[in-house]
Amino acid sequence: MTEVLGVSVGASAVRMARPDLRLHTSGERELDFRHDTVDTQRDRAEELAAETIGVVLAQNYGDRGVEATGVAYRDQQQFGDIQQAMSVQRLHNYRLVPEARAALAYLEASGEIGDFGTIALYDLGSSGLTISVVDRATGDVLLAERTTDISGSDFDRLICDNQLAKQGVDLQNSVGVEEFTTRCRIAKEQLSTSGAVCLPGESGVILISRESFEALVTVPIEYSARLVRDVITRSPQRVDALFLVGGGARIPLVEAILRSWTGLPVVTPAEPESVAAKGAALLATPVRDAPAPTAPPVLRNGPATSSGAQALSGAPEWLSPEPVDRSVTSKRKIRGAALVAGGLAAVAALGLTLGYGGSEDSTSAPADSEQPLTTAPPSTSRTSTTTLPPSTTVEAPAPAPAPVETYEAPAYERPAPAPAPPPPPPPLIPGLPDFQLPQIQLPPPPVFELPRF
Structure with missing residues (x-):
């Protein structure tokens, strides 16, 4: 007897459900489920779900073995996280189904959806x-x-x-x-x-x-x-x-x-917290010889997810973003690369011009070199050549001793006295022709002495 396992991954608990088809008293099959719940507490829900599935699949209940596993996922982010966690546990015989489709499958099977x-x-x-x-x-x-x-x-x-x-x-x-x-x-x-x-x-x-x-x-x-x-x-x-x-x-x-x-x-519905797990069990189908993923899956018609784990092509289209025209994108990338290359070439030419565009006076041979350095006249590309004597070896001159810097206090010079101001111009009488008045020098005033008593 084979069994299927349905799993829903919640933030607070991982729920598992196994269908149990029993004959009703009227002879009709009655759909029932056996439930298991594992609280996540401090563990990551996806990792705990993968570990729990691994433990359940490793258990042996005589002739009752789990042939297929269905795992309900909430969104694209959780789709990739579950895949990563299952890959770490080396589990590949499982199907990922959206929670909405899993819920619809259970409502159809239970008859609660009505008309x-x-x-x-x-x-x-x-x-x-x-x-x-x-x-x-x-x-x-x-x-x-x-x-x-x-x-x-x-x-x-x-x-x-x-x-x-x-x-x-x-x-x-x-x-x-x-x-x-x-x-x-x-x-x-x-x-x-x-x-x-x-x-x-x-x-x-x-x-x-x-x-x-x-x-x-x-x-x-x-x-x-x-x-x-x-x-x-x-x-x-x-x-x-x-x-x-x-x-x-x-x-x-x-x-x-x-x-x-x-x-x-x-x-x-009855037991609404387990609807997704029950529906995942009903949608579970066995996967034979599924290869282990060697690289992160690629999201169909969309960019990579923020966590680095993307969805495989089995993800529903309603979770995928709008398709992107790859040809237009590649053309833009090529044009952008050409513009960047042209800009780099212009910067390089400008750097050559600035680095070698100095005057002749600023470039001179060192005083202690054995042979003078001859420079070519200025042109678009300037090169310098050095003429060596006809000898197989060239001895480098001994390095000159480093100059010793000394500091002398500046001598204080007393400022020169300011020159005497020029004499004032002779007075002029307005309205009369310009002529110089004679300078009259008055005698000093007489000195009077008071009598002493």
Whole structure:
């Protein structure tokens, strides 16, 4: 008996599903799944998923062996990350399928899709929200949009901040913060079916009701409803129903708000967090003698991804960017190279002109050389030739001793006295002809002596 394995890679957990076909009492086959969940904690989700798949494939359950593995991926970035992680584990018998197509496959097999034609998927997980419009007839994703402004991790932090503020506790230890946040996530999950939750722990007691939790998350959920309405408005086909998948779909307030904002039938499948893993298991097909990749895969009709791991040609077209005309690009590169080469040639010619364009006076032979240096007259390209005596060896002159620099204080010179000012010009009487008046020298005044008593 052979089995298939379906895997979905989330930010907080890696989920695995195995189909279990059993006969119903009426004689019809009933589709059921066996589930396994591995929390990522501090590990990278893609690496943990590859290690877990390797362990599962290495196990032997008698005659039950896993013949095929399907792995659901979220976007192009995760597509390359999963490929790298699987290559490190030397695993090649697997298929990568988009999460939207995996969800559609499960909804078809379970019959929950009903008679709807074009559906919208609201996938709220720990790392973000993905909204996709899928054509049921072709399986193509007509429109997709993802945001990290709302996520399950944001809901956990809202609960954590609320509880810490109520208790007046400031957790400084990172271990205590991680433990407290984990219990907040558990409280969020329990509030989907309970009216209130009380979780004691070393870092404090978490006590919160569903009403308090809904008051914290109403604004971000309404924000996501606006995004859903915008995507549905821009869809090239009319959307018939909205399906909620992912762990966030278990929150009752999500379904209520989306139904009132969109006006569409809203369906939440059973165990919405495992829909992608179940669909990946249904789409898994064996890969025989798949060669190990020796180089990073190349994205079809698009540039390399930022992480260095690109998608293979099996990636869906709706995730690939617009095609690029390679001929135009190569022509631009050739023209650019020609312009750069011309610029370098001009710079080189200018450098030659500046380096050798000095005057004859600035170039002279050293005084201690054995033979004079003869330079050619100035021209476009100047060369210098040195005439050596007819001898097989030329002895270099002994180096001259380095000059010794001395410093002498400048002698102070007393400035010369300023010359005497010239005598003033003789006075002139306005209105009369110019003539020189005789200079009259008055006698000194007489000296009077007072009588002494």
